[in-house]
Amino acid sequence: AEYKSPHKSFVDAQSLVPDLVVEMRYVTAQNFVGRPIPGYNGARCLLTHRAAKALQCAADSLRPRGYAIKVYDCYRPQRAVNAFVKWGRNLRDQKMKQAYYPEVDKRNLFRDSFISSRSGHSRGSTVDLSIVPLATHDVPFEAGDNVVRACDSNSGKRTDDGSVDMGTGFDCFSTLSHTRSQKVSGVQRQNRTILRDAMSACGFRNLYSEWWHYTLRNEPYPNTYFDFPVE
Ligand SMILES: C[C@@H](N)C(=O)N[C@H](C)C(=O)O
Numbered sequence: 001a002e003y004k005s006p007h008k009s010f011v012d013a014q015s016l017v018p019d020l021v022v023e024m025r026y027v028t029a030q031n032f033v034g035r036p037i038p039g040y041n042g043a044r045c046l047l048t049h050r051a052a053k054a055l056q057c058a059a060d061s062l063r064p065r066g067y068a069i070k071v072y073d074c075y076r077p078q079r080a081v082n083a084f085v086k087w088g089r090n091l092r093d094q095k096m097k098q099a100y101y102p103e104v105d106k107r108n109l110f111r112d113s114f115i116s117s118r119s120g121h122s123r124g125s126t127v128d129l130s131i132v133p134l135a136t137h138d139v140p141f142e143a144g145d146n147v148v149r150a151c152d153s154n155s156g157k158r159t160d161d162g163s164v165d166m167g168t169g170f171d172c173f174s175t176l177s178h179t180r181s182q183k184v185s186g187v188q189r190q191n192r193t194i195l196r197d198a199m200s201a202c203g204f205r206n207l208y209s210e211w212w213h214y215t216l217r218n219e220p221y222p223n224t225y226f227d228f229p230v231e
C-alpha cells in the first residue's frame with residue numbers, strides 16, 4: 001500500500017532519495033539506551049519536505065564521488081526525547097556505557113551536547129547520517145558476538161556498519177566525535193570534511209559535538225516540537 005505521511009509537510013526521505021541507506025537505530029536495541037525507543041514504530045526516515053529536498057541535494061552531490069548516504073535518525077517524536085531524558089536521570093541504567101559512552105560520565109551527556117532535551121530532530125529538519133561507499137552500502141550494523149566494542153576504538157575494533165571511517169561510530173559520545181577533533185587521523189578528518197562540505201553546500205549546519213548531526217538552516221518549523229509517532 002502507498003505510504004501516507006502522518007503530517008502534510010513531512011515525507012519519507014527515501015521517496016526522494018531512492019538509494020538512501022536507512023538504519024534507524026532507535027527502532028532497534030542497537031543504540032545508547034539498549035532498547036527500542038518510544039515513538040519509533042517503523043524504520044522510516046521522516047523529514048520535512050524542505051529538509052528531504054536538501055538531503056536529496058547532498059545525495060546527488062555525493063553519488064558521483066562514489067558515496068551513498070546512510071541515515072541513523074531523522075524526525076524524532078518528542079516522546080522519544082522525553083524517554084532519553086528519563087533514561088538520563090536513571091544513573092543505575094548504564095547497560096550500554098562500554099559501547100557508547102566509555103569515557104564520559106552519564107551525568108554529563110546532556111550538559112556536553114551529546115543529547116538534547118529539546119532536540120532539533122523533533123522539528124523534523126535534522127538528520128543523523130554518514131556516508132557509505134556505493135559498492136558496500138548494504139552492510140548492516142550487527143553486534144554479532146557478545147564482545148563489547150567501544151565506539152571510540154580504532155576502526156576494525158569497533159562494530160562496522162559499512163560506513164566510511166569517521167574515527168568514531170554513530171552516537172559515540174566522546175570528544176573524539178567532535179567534528180573538528182584533531183585527535184582523529186587525517187583520513188578520518190577528511191571523511192568528515194566530505195560529509196560536511198556536501199551537507200553545507202545543500203543548506204545544513206553541523207553540531208560541533210557530533211560529526212553525524214545536521215540541521216537545515218532554513219528549517220520550516222523552527223519553534224515546533226512534533227510528537228506524532230514514526231510508523
Ligand atoms: C542523540 C544524538 N543522536 C543526537 O541527536 N544528539 C543531539 C544533541 C540531539 O539530541 O538533538
Ligand SMILES: [Zn+2]
Pocket residue numbers: 073121126127128212213214
Ligand atoms: Zn542528531
